[in-house]
Amino acid sequence: MRRASWIWMVAILGIFSCEQEEFITDRTYPFLESISVSDVDETGATVNFEVKANAGAIDEYGLEYIETEKLKYNQDNPVYYTVSGTGSPGEALVAIRLEDRLVKGINYSVRPFARYGDKTVYGDVLLFDSQGVRPPLITEVSDSELTQFHTLTISGKYFNPSPEYLEVKIPELEGIFTVEILEQSSTQIKIKVWLSASEYTLPQGKFDLIVTSGGKSTVLQDYFSIVLPKIETLSDVEGFVGQSFDVYFNKLTSLSILEFRLLLPGSGYYPLHPTEIAPNTLRFSIGNLPPGDYTFSLSGRGFSDEYPQKIKVVNSWAPFKDRFPISTLYDWNWVGVGDEMLFWKNEIGDFQKFYSLPLNAEEFEPLPPLPNNQGFRGNYLIQAVQNRYLYFGLGPTKDFSRFDTQTRQWETLSDFPFGSIGVEKSFYFQGKIYIQPYGGSNFVVYDTNSNAWTWTSIEIPEDFKGTLYQDSNGEGVYYVPREQNQLIKYVPGVSREVVADLPGYSSSGTHYVSIMGNEVFLFHGAYEYFRVNLGSREVFPVQTLNGQQNLVARPWVTSKGMMMAFPKYQHDNEMMVYNWIGRY
Template identity: 20%
Template sequence: MPTKIILSSLILCIILLAACQEEEVETSTPSVTDSLPTASPSVVTLDAKVFDEGGVVLSGELITDGSISDYGFIFSADSIFDEYSDNLIFLEDPPKLGRFEASILSSLRGETTYFFRAFIKFGEETIYGETKKFESSGSRCPIISRIAPEQGHLEDTIQLFGKYFGTSTYSSSTHVTFSNQYSRIISIDDSVITCVVPETIVEHQHRVTVTSMGKSAAIPFSLYSPLIELIEPASATFGDTLKLFGQHLDHVAERNTIMLGNAKAEIVTSQRNSLEFIVPDELAENIPSLQLTSQLQTVNAPASFSIILPEIVNAPECSNAYEEITLEGNYFHPVSHQNRVFIEGVKAEVLSGTTQQLIVRVPFGPFPNGSGRIDIGVTDTVVTTEQQICIQDPWLMISNSLPFSFYGDVGTFTINNRVFVVSDPEDYQDQNLYLWEFDEETISWTKETIPFNVQHSGTCVGNGSKGYVYTATSTDNFWEYDPATTTWTQKPDFPGARRDKPTSFSVNGNVYVGLGTDFEPYFEVDYFDFYKFDASLNQWIKVSDFPNDPYTRGRTEASTFVIDQAAYVVGGARTTGSYSAWKYQPSEDQWVSIADFPDARNYTSAFSLDGKGYIANGSPVGGGERKECWEYNPASNTWSPFFDIGHKSRFRGFAFVINGTAYVGGGSGGRYDDLTEYELYKLRK
């Protein structure tokens, strides 16, 4: 008994002693036993399960437990792993002993050998399992569940939601395209891609395609349609800046286009809800249609704007044709030739100008009333103004649309203030000659058919009551026209040799025909003989020959005028020395020389007015045309320059006087585009 008590007491003392020593250890230097390291956890790489439809499940096992911060797998197409560049898969579930798995359904290439191993992170240390490999069947096909937003603008940021997209923003294994244009990917994970609508796309509707590891999925996407709401101001002029308000406009000015009719406007600034543009100088319509192309779509404005119409506030009272005048006003086109100025409906040439001033050349005419209203137009609109200008030209063009083309044709004759012209029609395919009667009041012409053959080289003349035509044919070559009955009567043939372009005139009711040249023989034949047709006797009588200058050739298509029962023959020159002029006195059957004409000239026109004779236009021997007119004063036997006829030279025209007014027309200006043969001028009284 005492022995058991002693033993028990001894054990109790040992326990108390140990407790005291343990308490001291907590406040003193640690023991060697407590400083020994704890055993590290370990991991094993198990296997890989490959799916035919793509993807793989990797398996590993945690053998021993410990303070594990991360765990998972690393895999690579190379057996030399690099945790900074290869694919790391971290598992989110808390680590626990036993088997763990990771599914890889994207970022895998097909028919590729991959190496993988499990790993755990223990403190600063990474512990790997054994390296194994598998043959990949590729990734799962991407699935897109939605796109947000479903509509957008160029360069907008959008998001694609789904799965199997891949995991690397910088990897080339996944890309997004809009049709065939690549999108810039901002970020990507296996279920969300954030990317940018490419500015290079060319259509507004697309299939947005996600392609990962060669497999693709697509979803529709479209750009917003632009909307035009308002254009301000409602009226403007060229070069003004207008503002268009709307929605879904492109914020990059160069990607917007505004067409005003067929003219392209310059876009100055652009925002999503407005843009500014300049009214182009090339605008062709006063109220142009406005077409906007933005976001790769074209829309029409429900309402456009209008061009402010020009106005003329000051113009000269009078001017000559072809003279430069200055028009002052507002809202003229800044490009001078885009302004259209009309004087009495005839387009004037705009030489220069600004938006407030135009320098204009007055047109030749016609100005049948001697004045004209000035109208101005820009784009497709002509503004009728109240501005009038008088035309001061002594010779006034009253028509430029004669229904016949007179170029050295048979000629004219006057009967009781009725004027007739023998000429061919405007239609060049019609080779016939017609009789045209002039209506002075309406400046119009009436055509009659000539019932016999007449050549262009014939001549005609009136004796006051009838008209007579020499046809320049060998037979049946002289005819009489009665205006009262509009009938033709054949008269005795001209007794002289057949000839071209003879000269004719009438004094005291008798008709005289002479001179001319026969152009049919190989060697031309000039004639100087003259004959009188006495209408009362219906017969021809030989009269004195025209004076023959042995040093010059004959006269062809010479001009004549009659003053005080005497005829004057001028021109028709065929050589440089033929500038003499002659007076024929029927009462004495005598030719008298008068003052020489200023030059040797042919193809002139002639008329007499108020006791004086006039020679118009023509061509000097040696070539060239003239617009001048010469006046002959029989009292002083002198030639004086008269007013030029119009502003274009011409020859082989015609002239006549009716009701005390002289007219000159037709002829050629020497250029195919002069069209002088269709013009008619009137001498102002």
């Protein structure tokens, strides 16, 4: 009797409160009444509620629902799933169908809501036991061919967006391929599929795709096939070092787990680094490799492929002159001036012997002796200018001269007016010879037009002081500083800028630098040969002279192109000259 009375009291209070809300209080906000959850079946559930007042003020309305069990563990800030519509519902009685996310056998708490302005009102919470929703409906899969790595999109309906209730499998490939869900919504699933096994035997045929959502599964039978990357064709099978070639593949989806190589004759390989230029098309550059035939290959996890036709790396250097007789070559110094090499022998007390070896000659030509020779000298200046003149002098004496390769005569120039000067190095720039004195901090300049000397206030860059070699054109002087991997362009007294970053080890300041046309050639050690395009500032490898890795080669630019000269063999008394023909 007491229980019945209590129920009646609650009912009366409820009616009273409703009457108060409807008739006594002048409401300015909506009021929602939860009614029921109906039509609970294997396709979803319908939630019914009523908007009791001021429906026109509503900006958004809908349902919030959550697994009831989760409310026990996260009462302060539970995360609800939401189904909503914008504006007013239009009718007082509202029925909203839940047809995704629901899992069979799970009890859910659901409540209606309405938002107006910055406020939200809720109806009472309703409870129901779910029978789930429809099985996932797959309308499209972005690709049906699996390679070594894939990102796929599965489109459709009735996907459960909660990760714990969604699974994607390719059963026949488990243990070989791994499937990972990246993103999911009720209409789309993004997955990553990759070949994760290193040793495997691929089954034959096609393979099913299974999507399980909320305990219900849909199978696309015989949907996937496996297509591992294979080489189809190459754009070129012959080229110089630095030249690029394109490789076309049957199918590529990711480069991260593929390796590309040029297999060396016998054993070993040279790694290649691709640039993707189009779907299933990669571009490679031939690195600093000796002339010969190489096999292009790719390899991945448990598979590999080789192109049947060899790639021929052409020799970038053609013999120009061979077996020049010269006694004790290492006792001689030389410099290239235009189309000839000028030699001199710094003998004790004698600086008279100068010789020329023109490119079109077979014998050495003795040159007139240096005028006003002061005997043995060290730390002297030797500078080629305009492919015609050789400037020589200074050191412990003040005399200065130049040799004209056209008149074949020496000309005496103005003595150095500031006492003796040891010359560290020099370069020619815009009509002037810039000299770095030993221990000096400012450039000394000789003007070739006015035959005048100036000790300038132009400070020598610190990173320039430690280099041995440099070359210049009308734009500036170029060099590679010690302990750096950069080509620097310097305009005396004006600017310094980085032209390009160079691959390989940090420089010891001993890069030979030669400018030919719009390119700077750099030669460092046994293998680090590069050329830098001054327009694009791209860096290209230059082939090492085959068989001469341990010998010191000297470059110089002629009318016939870049030349390199060095002893034919270690400690040999014969010289060889090679011409660079690696232009493409």
